[in-house]
Amino acid sequence: MGRQRTTNKDLPRGMALKDGRYYHVTTVAPRVWTPLGRDRAKALLLWARLEGGLPDRSIKTFEAIAQRYEAEVVPTKARRTQVDNLKELERLRAVFGRMQIDAIKPHHVRGYMDKRGEQAKARANREKALLSHVFNKAREWGYTDATNPCQGVKGFKETGRDRYVSDEEFRAVWEQADQTLRDAMDLALLTGQRPADVLKIKREDLRDGALWIVQNKTKAKRAIEITGELAALVDRIGARPRERLSAWLIQDDDGKPLGTFALRSRFDKARRAAGVAFQFRDIRAKAATDTGDLAHSQKLLGHRNRDMTEHYVRMRLGERVAPLR
Incomplete structure (x- = not known):
């Protein structure tokens, strides 16, 4: 002692x-x-x-509250969101860290947005959203009763992705990919799941004739029937000789699962070799549009409502309309 x-x-x-x-x-x-x-x-x-x-509760700077937010709130979020939030918090700390929470006003937020927006408008929007949430938590925790300074401060207009991946483009990248990346691409296309949800699938998730998934982002649960091309893909993955077999469905021959950064690196290399420019996440949108059935797409992707799925598809293929005559 x-x-x-x-x-x-x-x-x-x-x-x-x-x-x-x-x-x-x-x-x-x-x-x-x-x-x-x-x-x-x-x-x-x-x-x-x-x-x-946690710092002394008598200290009411943004830095003090950010520390508590980092300790208590960030760990409750999805893994990818945690990574993003920590980066966003560092940006906000650099500007607001030493300010008393009550001293942060809308014109400070506007100034931050304008400066940050010169480089990255979308990131500025995300950082403002996090600042707003931190401030609301500060109100809940009793650090301040001031009005949220983000209220009424407009973010930048963002345009959603509208990239549709054709069969030819998908195939061109697939041909340049290694076998593990091919497995990941095919699984993403046939299931319509986000990259992180594809990579986390384990062999134990294949049971009772279905692939069982709990989506990271929304916690939506899906049991995707293992039939048709998906059944053939599962058989192909299972039949390939391995040096070591691990719990993960998408794995290299040595048993190591394919991680997020490895996926990005390999996919970037394959698409450069193919001379095609689309992102791995665009495969999910291709799955949604290629079903030809909005109800099917909504269930497969786990969207809460049909309007979201319609917007998702219409942004990429356009709305089908009849001619004048």
């Missing part, structure tokens, strides 16, 4: 003040002293981040 403090008793364990500077100090040998600066409030925030704890 460490010695009792004789000075600076108000500092948390693992934090020290020496010659006017604050430090984070490890409690086991060899002790490492990490400088935290001279500003007490900022030092407490840095200490909290290093300790993995």
Whole structure:
């Protein structure tokens, strides 16, 4: 047990003040002293981040609230959303970090949007949305009762993706792909699932004549019948000789599952070789449009309502209409 403090008793364990500077100090040998600066409030925030704890509730800067949001709210979100949120929080911290939460006003948000929008309008919209959610959490947690400064601040207009992948384009990339990527492409096309949902499928998810999926984004549950081309694909994947067989359906011959970054890298390489420009996620939209049946597409993709599916398809193929005569 460490010695009792004789000075600076108000500092948390693992934090020290020496010659006017604050430090984070490890409690086991060899002790490492990490400088935290001279500003007490900022030092407490840095200490909290290093300790993995929460800062003093009396500190009401954006940084303090962002730390609590990162600790309590971000982990409840989907894995991909967590990654995006952490990047977005770092952007917001760089601008708003030292500001008192009450001091953030709509004109600050507008200024941030305009500056950030010069480089990435879509990212600016996502960051404003996160800022708004952090602020709402600050209100719930009692840090402020001020009006959300994002209210009334318009985001940038975004145009949804309207890329339709033809059979010829799909085949051109497929021909340049390695076998594992081919499996992933075929599975994405036949099931209409998002890339992350395709990659997480395990062999145990194939049971009772169906492929059972719980979508990461919406938590929608789907049991896709293993018939026709999907049955042939499952048989093809299962019949291929392996050095090692793992739990994952989409895996290399050594048993390693195909991860998100490997998927992107291999797909980028294949499409460059094919001279075709579409994204892996566009395969989901191709599945939706190629069914020729909106009701079928809605069920396959897990959309909550038919309007969403209609918009999804119409953006890519256009709305079919009769001629004048």
